[in-house]
Amino acid sequence: MLTISQLASYAGVTVRAVRHYHSRGLLPEPERDRSGYRRYDAAAVVELIKIRTLADAGVPLSRVHELVAADAEEFAEAVRDVDRRLRAEIRARQRSRERIAQLAAGDSLALPPEAVAYLDRMRELGFRQELIDIERDSWILIAAQIPDQVSAFMAIKHAQIEHETLRRLYLDLGDLVDCTPDDPRLPSLADRVTAFIEAAEAQSAGMEEGEPISKELIALLDAAFVDSFPCAPRLLRLLEERGWTGWTDIKRADHAGMGRSS
Amino acid sequence: MLTISQLASYAGVTVRAVRHYHSRGLLPEPERDRSGYRRYDAAAVVELIKIRTLADAGVPLSRVHELVAADAEEFAEAVRDVDRRLRAEIRARQRSRERIAQLAAGDSLALPPEAVAYLDRMRELGFRQELIDIERDSWILIAAQIPDQVSAFMAIKHAQIEHETLRRLYLDLGDLVDCTPDDPRLPSLADRVTAFIEAAEAQSAGMEEGEPISKELIALLDAAFVDSFPCAPRLLRLLEERGWTGWTDIKRADHAGMGRSS
């Protein structure tokens, strides 16, 4: 007859694990000798090895319980289940490997490669790092919300940034990161922004935009803009004076709230 | 500004997880609004995604804590570590898949295919199911202790079972599963066993056996034999009378315990 530690060592598990299986009802409690010690026979070793084999394959102990008592049909089905789970776990780990590789490679992660390329291009063109960081955060939010549309928007941004006039506007806007609400450059910047928007509007008149962005995301991005630029509220007011509202998605102001709609 | 649930959904985690990371000091507690709600900025999303990516890769939260504050060098080293672990886990799961595939294919858990084949052959040759079950359990024990040597032993067993005389001896031994200790067939069976052992001994005189099996395993297998056959003790006594001791590994008795050794 075997003691608990002999049993455990034959099956390659710890004594604690054996007692745990007893308490779970997985392995039946054996006879006790006169001093209360558990005494096992060889069949218990076999049982224990079966339990460990399933547990090692990642089957939860509660299922092991059912399986050791299951018929062949049921058992085969369960095995297929376990195999599916193992495959899923392998895939998950492969994805994890890719993700942490990205994470080690650079500032990316949570950002698709096009966006990373765009941020790199901004750096090359001399944009301030603070602005790039803000831009990156915005794109993270966008990627989290509408991952499928990121590359379409990214293409537009890439084109914009390579456009001479627009790039200069962006660069000057970038300087706003540390300006105060009463900065003298603001009115002329507001003029340049409205000029561009109006030009773009004229060009794309009648053109259908892609899928519209949700109000929530626009609000979120606007809020992020306001948080990052101390003078953002002032700029937005200046734009409203010129007939435009919003930032992420600038639209003609309706003079709504004045009692009539146009 | 983001509420906790917005933050959580952007990063693809639960609200509870975010609070958990706060309590672990992984993610800094953000400002609260006037009603005590946490308010996050977009940078928190970046942080949170980074944390999740590491945690998903199986990095314990305590290490994630170190890593998010680590420099590039240290981080890269840690990432290599994590990647090694992930590869190892993938391999482990692939091995598990193979094991459970075997497990589904054969009628039993924790047995290598050669053993399953052997048991199938026993069934074909007309051995009783009870005997096959006992044999299976023995092989589970052997496979657990000395997995590398199973196929060598299996080859021997396969040869034995195809040997006419020996097979008939085995078949008759199989009938012992339900015999009583005073069964009249026992003495002649003991004679046949000793005859075979002596013949085998003569043949293999001077031949070196493979690796010896450990005393513990032999004792365990003997115990399993005794547990399974009510008449096993009687048979062992009969063998001792004929100068042999043990069962799994039958050896010439030394008359030890009689005050002298030969």
Place this chain on the structure above:
DNA sequence: GTGGAGCCCTGACCCTGCGTCAAGGTCAAG
């Protein structure tokens, strides 16, 4: 202005699969 839905807060217990004391009883050897 008031009710209810749907957020938010903290604190506390629950889960798995054991590891790790703690506090004692037992057994075999010297």
Place this chain on the structure above:
DNA sequence: CTTGACCTTGACGCAGGGTCAGGGCTCCAC
């Protein structure tokens, strides 16, 4: 008889959260 290696039960601890419980906000509709 002592020592050290076992055995017993019971309880707490770990990660990584889930899931109440018992409260407070806020916002929108009526």
